[in-house]
Amino acid sequence: MQTAFSKLDAVIAKYHGRKGALIPLMQEVQELEGFLSQATMRYLSEQMQIPAAEIYGVATFYSMFRLKPKGRHTIRMCKGTACHVSGANGISMALREALNLGEGEETTADNNFTLMEVACLGCCSLAPVIMIDERTFGKLTPEKIPAILEKFAFVQEEK
Amino acid sequence: MSFVIKVGMASCGLAAGAMDVYLAIKQHIQSSDLPVILKKTACIGMCFEEPIVEFWGLEQGRIALGKVDPQTIGSLMDDYLAGKQVQGNVILAEKQEGVHNELFGEQVRIVLRNCGVIDPESLADYEAAGGYQALAKALKMDRKKIIEEVKDSGLRGRGGAGFSTGMKWSFCHAAKGDKKYVVCNADEGDPGAFMDRSVLEGDPHSIIEGMIIGAYAMGAGEGYIYCRAEYPLAIKHLKDAIEAATARGYLGKKILGTSFDFELHIKEGAGAFVCGEETALMASIEGKRGMPTIRPPFPAESGLWGKPTNINNVETWANISWIISNGAAAYRKYGTEKSPGTKVFALAGKIANSGLIEVPMGISIRDVIYKVGGGMKTESPFKAVQLGGPSGGCIPASLLDTTVDYDSITKTGAIMGSGGMVVMDENTCMVDVARFFLNFTQNESCGKCTFCRIGTRRMLEILTAITEGKGSLEDIEKLEALAVNIIKGSLCGLGQTAPNPVLTTLRYFKNEYLAHITEKRCPAGVCTALLKYEIIPDKCIGCTACARKCPVNCIAGSVKQVHVIDQGRCIKCGACYSTCKFNAIKKG
Ligand SMILES: Cc1cc2nc3c(=O)[nH]c(=O)nc-3n(C[C@H](O)[C@H](O)[C@H](O)COP(=O)(O)O)c2cc1C
Numbered sequence: 001m002q003t004a005f006s007k008l009d010a011v012i013a014k015y016h017g018r019k020g021a022l023i024p025l026m027q028e029v030q031e032l033e034g035f036l037s038q039a040t041m042r043y044l045s046e047q048m049q050i051p052a053a054e055i056y057g058v059a060t061f062y063s064m065f066r067l068k069p070k071g072r073h074t075i076r077m078c079k080g081t082a083c084h085v086s087g088a089n090g091i092s093m094a095l096r097e098a099l100n101l102g103e104g105e106e107t108t109a110d111n112n113f114t115l116m117e118v119a120c121l122g123c124c125s126l127a128p129v130i131m132i133d134e135r136t137f138g139k140l141t142p143e144k145i146p147a148i149l150e151k152f153a154f155v156q157e158e159k
Numbered sequence: 160m161s162f163v164i165k166v167g168m169a170s171c172g173l174a175a176g177a178m179d180v181y182l183a184i185k186q187h188i189q190s191s192d193l194p195v196i197l198k199k200t201a202c203i204g205m206c207f208e209e210p211i212v213e214f215w216g217l218e219q220g221r222i223a224l225g226k227v228d229p230q231t232i233g234s235l236m237d238d239y240l241a242g243k244q245v246q247g248n249v250i251l252a253e254k255q256e257g258v259h260n261e262l263f264g265e266q267v268r269i270v271l272r273n274c275g276v277i278d279p280e281s282l283a284d285y286e287a288a289g290g291y292q293a294l295a296k297a298l299k300m301d302r303k304k305i306i307e308e309v310k311d312s313g314l315r316g317r318g319g320a321g322f323s324t325g326m327k328w329s330f331c332h333a334a335k336g337d338k339k340y341v342v343c344n345a346d347e348g349d350p351g352a353f354m355d356r357s358v359l360e361g362d363p364h365s366i367i368e369g370m371i372i373g374a375y376a377m378g379a380g381e382g383y384i385y386c387r388a389e390y391p392l393a394i395k396h397l398k399d400a401i402e403a404a405t406a407r408g409y410l411g412k413k414i415l416g417t418s419f420d421f422e423l424h425i426k427e428g429a430g431a432f433v434c435g436e437e438t439a440l441m442a443s444i445e446g447k448r449g450m451p452t453i454r455p456p457f458p459a460e461s462g463l464w465g466k467p468t469n470i471n472n473v474e475t476w477a478n479i480s481w482i483i484s485n486g487a488a489a490y491r492k493y494g495t496e497k498s499p500g501t502k503v504f505a506l507a508g509k510i511a512n513s514g515l516i517e518v519p520m521g522i523s524i525r526d527v528i529y530k531v532g533g534g535m536k537t538e539s540p541f542k543a544v545q546l547g548g549p550s551g552g553c554i555p556a557s558l559l560d561t562t563v564d565y566d567s568i569t570k571t572g573a574i575m576g577s578g579g580m581v582v583m584d585e586n587t588c589m590v591d592v593a594r595f596f597l598n599f600t601q602n603e604s605c606g607k608c609t610f611c612r613i614g615t616r617r618m619l620e621i622l623t624a625i626t627e628g629k630g631s632l633e634d635i636e637k638l639e640a641l642a643v644n645i646i647k648g649s650l651c652g653l654g655q656t657a658p659n660p661v662l663t664t665l666r667y668f669k670n671e672y673l674a675h676i677t678e679k680r681c682p683a684g685v686c687t688a689l690l691k692y693e694i695i696p697d698k699c700i701g702c703t704a705c706a707r708k709c710p711v712n713c714i715a716g717s718v719k720q721v722h723v724i725d726q727g728r729c730i731k732c733g734a735c736y737s738t739c740k741f742n743a744i745k746k747g
Binding site: 023 | 170171173174175206207209348349350351352353356388389390426427428429430431432443444445446447448449464505507508509513514545548579581583587592595596599605687708709710711730731732733734737738
């Protein structure tokens with residue numbers, strides 16, 4: 001548990017008793033904590049009086065919910081049709097190679113990046129596209145990847 | 160009149176750098192103390208020209224500039240202010256040459272009437288463009304008359320299936336219930352489509368107005384807009400618009416002084432394609448896993464929380480106020496007998512002018528691509544156009560004269576779908592495209608129906624094997640047999656249409672499947688397992704350019720020495736191939 005229960009309780013109180021509240025509640029809790037831990041889901045279950053299995057079922061059904069912590073930066077790799085036909089696969093391979101991520105792995109060992117594949121970022125004219133946090137990088141080629149990642153490299157905080 | 164500048168700041172503009180342009184303009188206005196009104200607008204659809212800035216208000220009339228550079232925009236502003244002709248990259252202009260003046264002329268803008276024109280965050284702008292007048296008119300009309308008008312317009316649902324909107328409304332109107340709901344489907348899950356996003360971002364009030372009119376006609380007191388969470392700007396604009404409309408008395412209690420009450424909420428999706436299906440969408444609004452359920456009962460009888468519910472797509476709703484204001488007959492002036500009106504398409508892929516367009520139904524696909532879309536992006540010739548995303552299919556060059564209407568497109572094996580149109584050229588592998596979509600549907604299947612859950616997986620495995628050169632001729636028969644069973648054995652549209660991308664590519668591009676299977680060759684040079692990049696020793700001069708470009712450093716060799724690619728580590732990205740100036744790299 002990362003957040004004090006009081007903050008969590010405030011969110012729960014906001015949704016308690018409202019119809020159809022579970023998904024927005026879980027979204028807001030994830031916003032607060034970065035991901036949905038087992039402990040958090042159990043706590044939600046007790047407080048909302050919804051079976052833990054139902055909460056877990058919702059968490060695993062929707063791709064937005066994360067059961068594991070996220071890295072410092074989020075890379076969203078567009079896998080839309082336009083990006084696909086414009087060479088998104090090469091970008092994806094170059095990203096995995098540069099981040100040293102194996103098949104199925106999402107977060108780098110230094111916890112600096114989490115790589116997520118998303119259905120469509122909706123800027124098809126810039127294909128292929130990735131987004132790192134709030135910034136969009138378009139018209140990519142594999143060889144541009146290392147320099148882009150460099151901009152987000154983890155630097156130890158200066159004293 | 161004074162000088163007004165509008166900057167296109169929808170997602171696509173922002174991604175292309177519109178914020179820097181906006182700040183540069185603001186800076187220039189402040190530092191030179193210029194008499195300029197700076198406004199934000201959304202997307203006029205010319206994504207390929209973003210960032211876009213429009214000047215108007217002075218003698219020279221409206222001028223839209225494309226690919227604007229924050230460095231030079233200041234001097235263009237000075238020119239316009241001084242009454243001179245603006246040079247720069249003028250894409251549209253009232254009184255001078257604009258490179259795309261003609262392209263724009265082919266379009267008819269009903270749904271996109273305000274997109275890129277008004278400030279979506281300003282209710283006053285929407286009202287000035289005639290907004291909420293249809294609502295005022297509708298509230299004075301008999302409810303049945305409103306539904307008749309929508310029926311007469313012939314408007315068909317723009318979410319994909321094309322069911323008559325007026326009919327659907329009449330079912331919900333007739334349904335008995337103490338409470339009714341209207342829902343807007345803004346889940347837009349088709350990867351490669353962004354029509355709905357543009358309307359949500361660029362003209363949120365048009366959707367809201369349509370929903371209020373619909374709610375009044377059907378007797379619904381509450382509504383939901385289910386918007387995918389991947390569209391944060393759309394959600395923000397919707398929230399602000401709902402607040403503004405409530406404050407002005409268009410939403411809430413006793414709307415415009417009548418006895419009609421209507422409350423509107425936004426629900427954010429959480430990332431599941433199947434939630435675009437109406438019964439799954441309602442389950443998701445209720446806070447459950449978004450699994451489709453058997454129809455009947457249809458939502459019109461028993462929908463959200465068991466109450467009569469009417470669901471329409473964003474584009475469908477955005478048509479309503481126009482139809483009420485202008486009448487069914489005016490709407491029918493566009494389009495065909497069975498598919499009246501216009502359709503918005505998102506053009507993407509290997510097309511010159513990727514972006515958003517709105518054309519009258521009945522136009523040919525050829526005209527959409529070559530006239531409105533400006534033709535192909537590169538020298539590589541047209542191969543196919545994909546319509547309808549994962550539920551749709553690929554239409555080949557021989558069928559380019561097919562007209563855009565529900566029935567003609569369905570005949571090709573594709574579907575109209577929600578409006579994604581992805582153009583493919585000779586560098587696109589059709590087996591890979593089929594695999595891409597099956598990978599998508601296989602991932603997104605909710606798992607309820609066996610054939611959809613496991614059948615799509617089997618199809619994906621077979622397609623993967625073919626793209627890796629491990630396929631056999633029987634695989635084609637297996638794909639066809641699986642397709643039939645998945646279509647028959649699935650409850651909702653996801654499974655029922657999942658085989659379409661495979662069936663259409665098999666129908667029109669079987670030779671490509673055969674090349675992969677019998678010759679172990681990918682004609683388009685896409686399938687990496689069948690690809691190999693090699694350096695031709697005789698041609699390599701050892702310039703090191705490829706080695707420096709290689710993202711995985713797998714090319715060895717020193718200056719003026721022949722280089723070698725380490726095949727074991729090569730990720731086949733093609734960077735070396737496109738870098739080499741001496742044609743010393745062989746792709747095969
Ligand atoms: C798998 C699946 C996904 C769908 N996704 C969407 C979608 O993203 N947006 C949409 O408007 N309709 C979608 N639909 C269609 C809806 O079920 C429904 O027909 C539509 O919202 C009705 O609105 P309309 O009559 O205005 O088209 C989808 C259907 C299926 C089977």
